[in-house]
Amino acid sequence: xxxxxxxxxxxxxxxxxxxxxxxxxxxxxxxxxxxxxxxxxxxxxxxxxxxxxxxxxxxxxxxxxxxxxxxxxxxxxxxxxxxxxxxxxxxxxxxxxxxxxxxxxxxxxxxxxxxxxxxxxxxxxxxxxxxxxxxxxxxxxxxxxxxxxxxxxxxxxxxxxxxxxxxxxxxxxxxxxxxxxxxxxxxxxxxxxxxxxxxxxxxxxxxxxxxxxxxxxxxxxxxxxxxxxxxxxxxxxxxxxxxxxxxxxxxxxxxxxxxxxxxxxx
Amino acid sequence: xxxxxxxxxxxxxxxxxxxxxxxxxxxxxxxxxxxxxxxxxxxxxxxxxxxxxxxxxxxxxxxx
Numbered sequence: 001x002x003x004x005x006x007x008x009x010x011x012x013x014x015x016x017x018x019x020x021x022x023x024x025x026x027x028x029x030x031x032x033x034x035x036x037x038x039x040x041x042x043x044x045x046x047x048x049x050x051x052x053x054x055x056x057x058x059x060x061x062x063x064x065x066x067x068x069x070x071x072x073x074x075x076x077x078x079x080x081x082x083x084x085x086x087x088x089x090x091x092x093x094x095x096x097x098x099x100x101x102x103x104x105x106x107x108x109x110x111x112x113x114x115x116x117x118x119x120x121x122x123x124x125x126x127x128x129x130x131x132x133x134x135x136x137x138x139x140x141x142x143x144x145x146x147x148x149x150x151x152x153x154x155x156x157x158x159x160x161x162x163x164x165x166x167x168x169x170x171x172x173x174x175x176x177x178x179x180x181x182x183x184x185x186x187x188x189x190x191x192x193x194x195x196x197x198x199x200x201x202x203x204x205x206x207x208x209x210x211x212x213x214x215x216x217x218x219x220x221x222x223x224x225x226x227x228x229x230x231x232x233x234x235x236x237x238x239x240x241x242x243x244x245x246x247x248x249x250x251x252x253x254x255x256x257x258x259x260x261x262x263x264x265x266x
Numbered sequence: 267x268x269x270x271x272x273x274x275x276x277x278x279x280x281x282x283x284x285x286x287x288x289x290x291x292x293x294x295x296x297x298x299x300x301x302x303x304x305x306x307x308x309x310x311x312x313x314x315x316x317x318x319x320x321x322x323x324x325x326x327x328x329x330x
Contacts, residue, residue, distance in 0.1 A: 078302055181317040184324055250309055257310065 006206055014198040018191065020122055038119040041107045049102065075101055075252065083256040093259055096136060100129065101252040108190060108244030112237070120247075121190040123183065130183035133255045141262030150262075182254060189247050193240045200233035268326040275322025282315025 020032035048068070055065045079097060080090040104120055111118020119125050142150045154175060155168035207226035211219040290308035294301050 078306055082303065082306055177317070177321070180324060181313075181320050184320040185313070185316065188320065188323055246309075250313055253306065253309055254313055 004206070007202065010202045010206070011195075011199060014195065014202065018117075018121065018194060018198075020117075032122075033117060034119060034122045034125060037110070037117045038107070038125060041103065041110055041119050044110065045102050045106045048106075072098065075249075079249075079253050079256045083253065083260050085260070089260075089263070093140075093256070097252050097256055100133065100255060101248050104129070104186065104251055105244065105248035108248060109241070111190065111194065112240055112244065118190050118194065120186055121194055123187045126183040126187040126190075127179070129186070129251070130179045133182060133251075133258070134179050137255065137258040137262045140259060144263040178254075178258060182251060186247055186251055189243055193236075193243055197233065197236055197240060200229050200236055203229040204233060268329050271329075272322050272326040275325075276319045279315050279319030279322075282318075283312045286311035286315065 020034040022030040022032055023036065024031040048064075052065050052068045055061065056069065060066060061069075075098065076090065076094060080094050084090050084093060107119035107125075110116050111121055120129075138150075144150075145153065154171045155164055156171075159167050204226045207229065208223050211223040213219075286308050289311070290304050293304045297304075
């Protein structure tokens with residue numbers, strides 16, 4: 001049980017490391033390490049899209065340009081035409097959905113670089129994204145059917161009088177729960193993923209460490225489990241790359257579904 | 267205690283996501299050409315049942 005006795009202490013250190021630190025505190029708020037990563041990710045997305053936009057041509061290209069083109073095409077087809085339906089709605093809402101998608105995707109992927117932090121790995125950032133999405137679909141819902149009509153239409157039609165007030169209240173609650181579920185889903189996936197990757201890296205290091213300090217045959221044998229942890233780490237890392245794409249896609253898809261629900265006729 | 271409560275909350279959501287994945291897999295096996303549409307439906311179903319586990323997660327964090 002030698003190496004494992006340090007595990008809980010190291011995990012506590014990891015969790016502390018994952019919470020944001022103030023860089024500049026000005027009374028009513030502060031710039032944290034996560035704010036810096038958000039700005040970096042925004043600049044990165046802007047730069048990449050800017051470069052790709054200037055390279056797009058009618059003749060299909062290879063490499064990164066083709067990858068981004070394929071992603072845009074896939075999102076437009078599946079989220080746009082698949083959920084929103086007709087062309088006017090797709091043209092109207094796709095810029096917002098693409099912004100959300102590429103920001104979350106870039107933030108998730110940047111967070112996987114060792115040493116970098118995922119901008120989506122803090123609850124404040126994901127809550128902000130969810131509130132933006134919430135305000136957006138409510139704004140277009142109210143714009144589409146008028147304030148009074150929109151509020152009444154929160155509950156589905158065709159329920160007997162008396163019961164429909166109860167249903168309306170439950171639907172109102174679930175409308176506000178969308179903020180919670182959107183933000184917590186993204187945050188929990190990213191945070192848990194980073195803790196798991198961190199835990200496997202710590203385990204690998206803990207088993208290898210005695211061998212580095214004192215190279216004996218017994219310590220070499222003791223370091224053998226590190227190979228297993230390393231393999232698990234690589235597997236989890238691949239898994240996290242997949243999760244980065246899936247969570248960005250899920251957030252965009254759910255935003256599109258909420259927009260569609262808010263702006264469709266009841 | 268909060269961890270046990272979260273574990274209980276996850277049982278139902280786990281079954282729900284599993285059922286969604288089962289439905290998605292069988293539907294894709296029957297009609298592979300409908301895979302993108304089925305994937306969208308799967309993600310939606312999984313997201314809605316997952317929401318319950320997420321509420322459990324928030325409650326566990328709030329009472330911790």
